[in-house]
Amino acid sequence: MAPWPHFWTGVPVVLSGIGGTVSVVAANGWMNQPAGFTVRDGRVVEVDPLSVIFNDAFWYEALHMLLAAYMVAGFVVAGVYAVGLLRGRHDRYHRLGMAIPLTVAAIVTPLQIFVGDVAAREVARIEPAKFAAIEMVTETGTHVPLLLGGALVDGEVRYAIEIPSGASLLVGYSPGTRIEGLAEIPAEVRPPDRLITTVHLAFDVMVGIGFALLGLSLWFAVLWWRRRTVPQNRWFLRAVAVSGALTVVALEAGWIVTEVGRQPWTVVGYLLTRDAVTTTGNVWLFFSATLVLYAVVGAGTFYVLRLLRRRWREGDTADADVPYGPSRARETAGEGAG
Amino acid sequence: MSTFAAVVLFVGVVAYAVLGGADYGAGFWDLTAGGAEHGREPRHLVDQSLAPVWEANHVWLIFCLVMLWTGFPGAFAAIMTTLYVPLGLAALGIVVRGSGFAFRKVVVKTEQQRVVGAAFAASSVLSPFFLGTVAGGIASGRVPVGGHGDAVTSWINPTSLLGGVLAVLTCAFTASVFLSAEARRRDEPDLERWFRLRARVTAVVTGAVALAGIAILRTDAPRLFHGLLSRSLVLVVVSGMCGLGALLLVDRAAPRLIQGLAVGAVAAIVVGWGVAQYPYLLGTHLSIDQAAAPTSTLVALTVVAVAAVLLVVPSMALLFALQQRGRLEV
Numbered sequence: 047m048a049p050w051p052h053f054w055t056g057v058p059v060v061l062s063g064i065g066g067t068v069s070v071v072a073a074n075g076w077m078n079q080p081a082g083f084t085v086r087d088g089r090v091v092e093v094d095p096l097s098v099i100f101n102d103a104f105w106y107e108a109l110h111m112l113l114a115a116y117m118v119a120g121f122v123v124a125g126v127y128a129v130g131l132l133r134g135r136h137d138r139y140h141r142l143g144m145a146i147p148l149t150v151a152a153i154v155t156p157l158q159i160f161v162g163d164v165a166a167r168e169v170a171r172i173e174p175a176k177f178a179a180i181e182m183v184t185e186t187g188t189h190v191p192l193l194l195g196g197a198l199v200d201g202e203v204r205y206a207i208e209i210p211s212g213a214s215l216l217v218g219y220s221p222g223t224r225i226e227g228l229a230e231i232p233a234e235v236r237p238p239d240r241l242i243t244t245v246h247l248a249f250d251v252m253v254g255i256g257f258a259l260l261g262l263s264l265w266f267a268v269l270w271w272r273r274r275t276v277p278q279n280r281w282f283l284r285a286v287a288v289s290g291a292l293t294v295v296a297l298e299a300g301w302i303v304t305e306v307g308r309q310p311w312t313v314v315g316y317l318l319t320r321d322a323v324t325t326t327g328n329v330w331l332f333f334s335a336t337l338v339l340y341a342v343v344g345a346g347t348f349y350v351l352r353l354l355r356r357r358w359r360e361g362d363t364a365d366a367d368v369p370y371g372p373s374r375a376r377e378t379a380g381e382g383a384g
Numbered sequence: 385m386s387t388f389a390a391v392v393l394f395v396g397v398v399a400y401a402v403l404g405g406a407d408y409g410a411g412f413w414d415l416t417a418g419g420a421e422h423g424r425e426p427r428h429l430v431d432q433s434l435a436p437v438w439e440a441n442h443v444w445l446i447f448c449l450v451m452l453w454t455g456f457p458g459a460f461a462a463i464m465t466t467l468y469v470p471l472g473l474a475a476l477g478i479v480v481r482g483s484g485f486a487f488r489k490v491v492v493k494t495e496q497q498r499v500v501g502a503a504f505a506a507s508s509v510l511s512p513f514f515l516g517t518v519a520g521g522i523a524s525g526r527v528p529v530g531g532h533g534d535a536v537t538s539w540i541n542p543t544s545l546l547g548g549v550l551a552v553l554t555c556a557f558t559a560s561v562f563l564s565a566e567a568r569r570r571d572e573p574d575l576e577r578w579f580r581l582r583a584r585v586t587a588v589v590t591g592a593v594a595l596a597g598i599a600i601l602r603t604d605a606p607r608l609f610h611g612l613l614s615r616s617l618v619l620v621v622v623s624g625m626c627g628l629g630a631l632l633l634v635d636r637a638a639p640r641l642i643q644g645l646a647v648g649a650v651a652a653i654v655v656g657w658g659v660a661q662y663p664y665l666l667g668t669h670l671s672i673d674q675a676a677a678p679t680s681t682l683v684a685l686t687v688v689a690v691a692a693v694l695l696v697v698p699s700m701a702l703l704f705a706l707q708q709r710g711r712l713e714v
Contacts, residue, residue, distance in 0.1 A: 093677070095684040326465050326532060332472055339476065343483045346500075350490045357492075 064112065071111045075103035077313050078173060078304065085316070102172050106165035107304070113158040114300065118293045120151025121259065125290025128283045141276040148286060151293075152263035159256055163216075170217045173314075174226040176307040179237065179245040181213045182206070185227040190214045194250060198239040235318070237309045248302035255296035262289055385683065386455075386676035390665070392689045393451040394658045400444035401654045402558065402647050404512075405551075407441040409559025410434050411481065411508020412552065413582065414501065420494055425575055426563075427501070431489070433566050436707050438485060440700055442478065447692065454685050458529070459665045459675040466533035467521050470514040470544075477511030480504075509552055516551025520544030523657060524605035525667020542604040546597045553593060554650050557586040561630055561646035565639030569708065580634050583646075587631040591624070594653075607668050611660025619656035623649050 047055075076082075082097030083090050127143035170177040177183070182193050182203050192212025196205045211221035228236060262285050269277040277283070308314060312322040323329070410430045417423030417430075453460040464471065484504030488497055517539040524543035527533050538544075564579035601609040612620055626649035630642050665675045676682060 091678055093681045093684075095680060324465065326468060326535070328468075332468075335472075335476070339479060343479065346483060346487055350487050353490060353492075 063115075067112050067115060068108045069099075071108040072099045072101070072104055074304065075107045076101045077311075078107070078176075078308055079103040080313050080316055103168075106161065106168050109161050110158070110165050110300075113154050113161060114293075114297050116154045117151050117158060117259070118290075118297050120147040120149075120154065121286070121293040122147075122290035124148035124151060125287045128286035131278070132280065132283045132287065136278075144283075144286065145276045148266060151259075151289075152266050155256070155259050155263045159260055162253070162256065167217055170225065173307075175228075175231050176245070176304070177217075178226055178228045178231070179242045179307050180249045180303060181225070182242060182246045183213065183225050183227040185229050186224065187227065188214060188222045188224050190217075190223075190225045192216065193246070195247070197243040198246070201239065235310055237306075241306055241309055245303055245307040248299040248306070252296045252299040252303065255292050255299070259289060259293065259296075262286065385679055385686075386673050387663070389451070389455045389676065389682045389686050389689075390672045392686060392693075393448060393455060394655075395693070396444050396448040396451055397658070398651050398654050400441075400448060401554070402650050403441040404444060405555040405650060406558040406562050407434065407438050407555075408508045408512045408552075409555035409557065410563065411505045412556040413559060413563065413579070415505030415509060420498070425572075426578055429563055429567060429570075429572075429575055429579075433563065433707070434485070435489070437703060439482075440703055443696065445478075447689070447696075451685065451689060455677055455682055456665060456672070456675040457677055459670060462527050462529060462531035462533075462666060462670070463518070463522065465531035466527045466535070466538045467518050469535055470517045470521075470539040474511045474514035474518070477507035477514065481507040481511060508555075512551040512555045513548040514539075516548035517544035518547075519551070519657070520547030522666060523547070523608050523661060525607070525669065527666045529666065529670045542600045543608070546593070546600050549593055550590070550597065553586055553590040554653075557583065557590050557627075558646050558650055560586055561634065561642055564634065565643050566708075568639050583634050584631060587627055591627060594624075608657075608660055612656060615662075616656035616660040619652045619659060623652035623656065626652060 076098055079102040081101040082094040082099075084092040124144045124147040127140050127147075130140045131144060166177070166180070169180070181190065182196065182198055183190055184198075184201060184203065189211045190213040192209040192215075193203060193206040194209070195207055196203055198204075213225060214221050214223040217223050217225060228242065231237075265282060265285070266277065269279065269282060310318050310320065312319045410433070414423075414427055414430045417426045452463075480503050484500045484502075484507065487500040488504060491497055491500060520541070520543040521527060521538045524541065526538040526541065526544075560579045560583035564576050564583055567573075567576035567579055598609070598613075601612070626645045630645040630649060633645070634642055663671050663673070665672050677685070
C-alpha cells in the first residue's frame with residue numbers, strides 16, 4: 047500500500063477511537079450525574095438525548111479518560127521498546143519505537159495532572175459523597191486535612207499521613223474551605239468503611255503514579271535537552287520499561303475511584319446497585335465461567351505472542367497459513383531443495 | 385417511529401443472518417472437512433476467504449444488540465432474563481471462535497492447530513444453533529413481557545430446535561455457495577466441486593427441514609405459522625425459489641448470480657419471519673409500540689443507526705470488493 051493512503055486509513059481509527067471513548071464515558075458520567083430525562087410512574091417518559099450525553103460529569107470525565115488513554119498507550123508502547131533497548135537492540139526502529147510514544151505521553155502527563163486537578167474540584171462540587179470517600183472526610187468542616195494512605199476503621203481514620211488543611215486548600219485554595227463529610231450521607235445509602243478505604247487508596251495510587259510519571263516525563267525532557275538524542279541511560283530505560291505497567295494500574299485505580307466511589311448507587315439518586323443487579327440465578331456460575339474463559343484466552347494469547355516472537359527471531363516470518371498440514375510454499379521449497 | 389426503529393433493527397438481523405451466517409457456515413465446513421490431509425485444501429480456502437472479513441461480519445450483532453436495548457429496553461430485558469442460557473452459550477461460542485481462528489493462523493504444530501481449529505469450527509456451529517433457538521423462543525411467544533421466563537423450555541422446545549437446526553443449515557448453505565464461487569474465482573476446480581456438492585446437499589436438506597418445520601410450527605407456534613402462510617407467503621415462496629435456483633444453477637451460472645440467489649434465499653425467509661411477527665416484538669403479547677423507548681430516544685437512535693449504516697455499508701462493500709478481487713491476501 048502506498049504511504050499516504052496507508053496513513054489515511056489510520057485517521058478513521060483515531061476518530062472512532064475518540065468517539066468511542068467519549069460515548070462510553072458519557073454513559074458513565076450520566077450514571078454519576080443523571081440528567082435529561084423525566085420519570086413518570088416508574089417509567090422513563092421524556093428523554094433529551096443531548097442533555098443525557100452532555101451531563102455535568104461529561105466534560106471532565108471524558109477529557110480525563112481520553113488523556114489517560116494516550117498516556118497508557120504511550121507509556122506501554124515506549125516500555126516495550128525500552129526493554130528492547132535494554133537488551134541491546136539499539137537500531138533506529140527501537141529508538142523511534144520508544145521516543146515517539148514516550149514524547150506523546152510526556153506531553154500529555156502534565157496536562158493530565160492539570161485536568162485531574164480540575165476534575166477533583168468538580169467532583170467536590172457536584173459529587174460531594176464521592177469526594178468525601180476520596181479524601182476520607184468523616185465530618186463536615188473547614189481546615190480538612192489531606193490524608194495519604196490509611197484506612198477507615200469503625201468510622202475512624204487510622205494509619206494515615208495527615209497534611210493539615212491540605213484537602214481544604216486543594217478544593218478552595220484556602221484552609222477555610224468547607225468540605226462535606228461522610229456524615230452528611232443518609233445512613234441507608236452510606237457506603238461501608240471498607241469501600242471508602244478502597245476508594246481513598248485507589249485515588250492515592252492513581253495520583254501517586256501520576257506524579258511519578260510526571261517525574262519520568264521531566265527526566266526525559268532533561269535528557270533530551272542535554273543530549274538531543276534518544277536517551278540510553280540504563281536507569282532511565284528501566285523506569286520507562288516499568289512505566290507501562292504503572293499507567294495501566296493508575297488507569298484501573300481511577301476507574302475504581304469513580305465506580306466504587308458511586309456506591310451504593312448505580313445511577314446516583316435513581317437506581318441502587320442491589321436493585322440493578324439481575325435476580326436471575328446463576329450469576330456466579332456465569333461470572334466464573336467468563337473468568338475461566340478469559341483466563342484461557344489470555345494464556346493462549348500470551349503463548350501465541352511468545353511463539354510469534356520466537357519465530358520472528360529465527361527470521362521465519364512466513365505465515366503458517368495452511369491449517370492442519372505443511373504449507374504449499376514449504377513443500378515446494380522442499381522439492382526444490384531435494 | 386417505533387416501527388421504523390424496528391425495521392432498522394431488523395435490517396441488522398437480516399444482515400447478520402446473511403453475513404454472519406456465511407461466516408459461521410465456513411466454520412461448519414471447516415469442522416466437517418475431515419482429517420488433516422484430506423481437509424487441507426478446503427480449510428485453506430476457508431482460512432483465506434474468512435481472514436479479512438470475519439470480524440466485520442459480527443459488527444451486525446453489536447448493531448442489533450444496541451438497537452434492541454436502546455430502542456426497546458423492555459423487550460431486551462425480557463429476552464435477556466429469559467433466554468440467558470442460549471445467549472450466554474452463543475456468546476461463549478463467539479469468543480472461542482474468534483480466538484480459535486486467530487490462534488490457528490499462528491501455531492504451527494498440527495496437534496495444536498487441530499485443537500484451536502476444532503475450537504473455532506465447533507463453536508462456529510454451536511453459536512448459530514443457540515442464536516437460532518433464541519429466535520425460535522421469541523417467535524413462538526415464550527418470552528413473557530416481564531422477562532424471567534422459563535430458563536429451559538424457552539429455548540428447548542420444538543420451534544427453538546427448528547430455529548437452531550435451520551440456522552446451522554442456512555449458514556452451511558450460504559457458506560458452501562460462497563466458497564464454491566470463491567474456488568471458481570481462484571481457478572481451483574477440485575475445490576469448487578467439493579463445495580458445490582456440499583451446496584447441493586445442504587440446499588436439499590435445508591429445504592426438507594423447512595418443509596418439515598411447517599408441521600412443527602403449525603402445532604407449536606400457530607400465529608407464526610399463519611403469518612408465514614398468509615402475509616409472508618410471497619417471501620416464503622421467494623426464499624424457496626432462490627434456494628431452488630441456487631441448487632439448479634450452481635454449476636452453470638455466474639458466481640455472482642448464485643451468491644445473490646443464496647443471499648436472497650436466506651434474507652427472504654428472515655424477512656418473512658419479521659413480517660409474520662409484525663406488529664409484535666415478543667410472540668403475540670408485546671407490540672413494537674408498547675416495547676418502544678420514548679420518542680426522542682428513538683429519533684436519536686434512528687439518526688445514529690442510519691448514519692452508521694451509511695458509513696458501514698460502503699466500507700463493507702469496499703472490503704468485500706477488495707476481498708473478492710483477491711486484493712487482501714497476505
